[in-house]
Amino acid sequence: MTRCGYAVELAIPDNEAYTALVTLVRLGIPCARLDRADVWIFDVAESAAGDLEAQLRTIETIFNPNKHVLVALPQARPRPGEVWIGERAEGPDQPVGGTQRELQIAGRRLEGVYGVRRYKGWRLWESEARVASAETIAKAVETLLCNPAFQVTIE
Amino acid sequence: MPGRVAVPVFPGTNSEEETVRACLAVGLETRLVHWSAGPKALLGYDAYVLPGGFSYEDRVRAGAIAAHDALMDAVIAQAQRGKLVLGICNGAQILVESGLIPGTGPLRRPTVAFAPNKPNGRFICRHVYVKLSVAPERCAMTATLRPDEIIPMWASHGEGRLAASHDELARLDRAGYIPFRYCDRLGNVTPEAAPNGSALGAAALTNEDGNILGIMPHPERDAWTYQQRDGAVRLAARGDATRMLAPAGGIRLFEGLARALGVRA
Numbered sequence: 557m558t559r560c561g562y563a564v565e566l567a568i569p570d571n572e573a574y575t576a577l578v579t580l581v582r583l584g585i586p587c588a589r590l591d592r593a594d595v596w597i598f599d600v601a602e603s604a605a606g607d608l609e610a611q612l613r614t615i616e617t618i619f620n621p622n623k624h625v626l627v628a629l630p631q632a633r634p635r636p637g638e639v640w641i642g643e644r645a646e647g648p649d650q651p652v653g654g655t656q657r658e659l660q661i662a663g664r665r666l667e668g669v670y671g672v673r674r675y676k677g678w679r680l681w682e683s684e685a686r687v688a689s690a691e692t693i694a695k696a697v698e699t700l701l702c703n704p705a706f707q708v709t710i711e
Numbered sequence: 712m713p714g715r716v717a718v719p720v721f722p723g724t725n726s727e728e729e730t731v732r733a734c735l736a737v738g739l740e741t742r743l744v745h746w747s748a749g750p751k752a753l754l755g756y757d758a759y760v761l762p763g764g765f766s767y768e769d770r771v772r773a774g775a776i777a778a779h780d781a782l783m784d785a786v787i788a789q790a791q792r793g794k795l796v797l798g799i800c801n802g803a804q805i806l807v808e809s810g811l812i813p814g815t816g817p818l819r820r821p822t823v824a825f826a827p828n829k830p831n832g833r834f835i836c837r838h839v840y841v842k843l844s845v846a847p848e849r850c851a852m853t854a855t856l857r858p859d860e861i862i863p864m865w866a867s868h869g870e871g872r873l874a875a876s877h878d879e880l881a882r883l884d885r886a887g888y889i890p891f892r893y894c895d896r897l898g899n900v901t902p903e904a905a906p907n908g909s910a911l912g913a914a915a916l917t918n919e920d921g922n923i924l925g926i927m928p929h930p931e932r933d934a935w936t937y938q939q940r941d942g943a944v945r946l947a948a949r950g951d952a953t954r955m956l957a958p959a960g961g962i963r964l965f966e967g968l969a970r971a972l973g974v975r976a
Contacts, residue, residue, distance in 0.1 A: 571768070571770070572768070572770040572771065575767055575768075575770045575771075575776055576770060576771050576776070579771075579776055579779050582779065583779065643826070643827065644874075698820070699819070700771060700775060700779065701771065703772055703775070703808070703821050703824045704821075705821055705822060705823045705824040705826070705874055705875045705876070705879070706824040706826035706874040706875075707824075
């Protein structure tokens, strides 16, 4: 079993990220740019990992080639300047689906996939060339991006 | 003259007309105030009713962006002076995100959430009943309701499940922060009555002072006799247009608001 991560990013203007950026700036967070991604983390059998990206590209409710870019993450954790926000698991912290059976996503069986977690990824930039500091990200999380009553952050 | 109510409208709000109509029906002088009018436009009112919808398209989280809107600066300031604030559905989500309810933490640092519905996170549109679960006088807007009063409403949301830490939920339960719980038609509060898996069966939240109330189901969508799901109620009014168009059901909550403002509905 191996863990693979994919970020589904918008190739078209992102209204949600724009609104969040405007709000963060209004709150005094030093942020020049904000990128949003739909992040999927899969627990997948070694033998199926190579085919996973091709499978994802055929699930139109996850990836629409007309408006999305599918990015294979080098590691299943946030990139520099990025924070992932997910819903807090109730009970033991296990991936959805556990390890007993292959998962169905959007009505489709994903071959060799036994666990999945989904996050909203926010990547903050202090300038076009420099990602935000950990301090800035923490402020953004605390003031807007996460409601700790039901969400968790992965930085 | 008391009874002047503002209904703030954010981009994506969609229940403002029904809300205004219900307020007018109970004798409240009611005005819509669009977000673009700015916070000063909210001065001079006795109460605020935040209607349902999808403010700012629920971007980031339901109610999160609107909670930081300049318009909410005014609502928060007026609420802290003791003015009445009622939030319905998205309005309740905004009140939670702004920290006004339950008000157990700093402003705009929510200690609870109206989180995605359980079990599957899907949007639900379902007729429900809610039961007054605290002493009526615990909240200004419920003070004239009967103890254990049952009110019909429509639940219409994707994110209406009360979620919080175990400690916070215990505190809310103990101290009467949950004025309404989902129940069946006979008033039995059961897990099955809650359409969204809400903790403690909660349908609403109030604050310590009881001047703010956020409720997830829509009373204004079940506020006239012709909207009642109870067939006997509609049957009794059949053939009588005046009775069919008369206020009923969810209008009780608006009557409570009016009475709290000193207006006789």
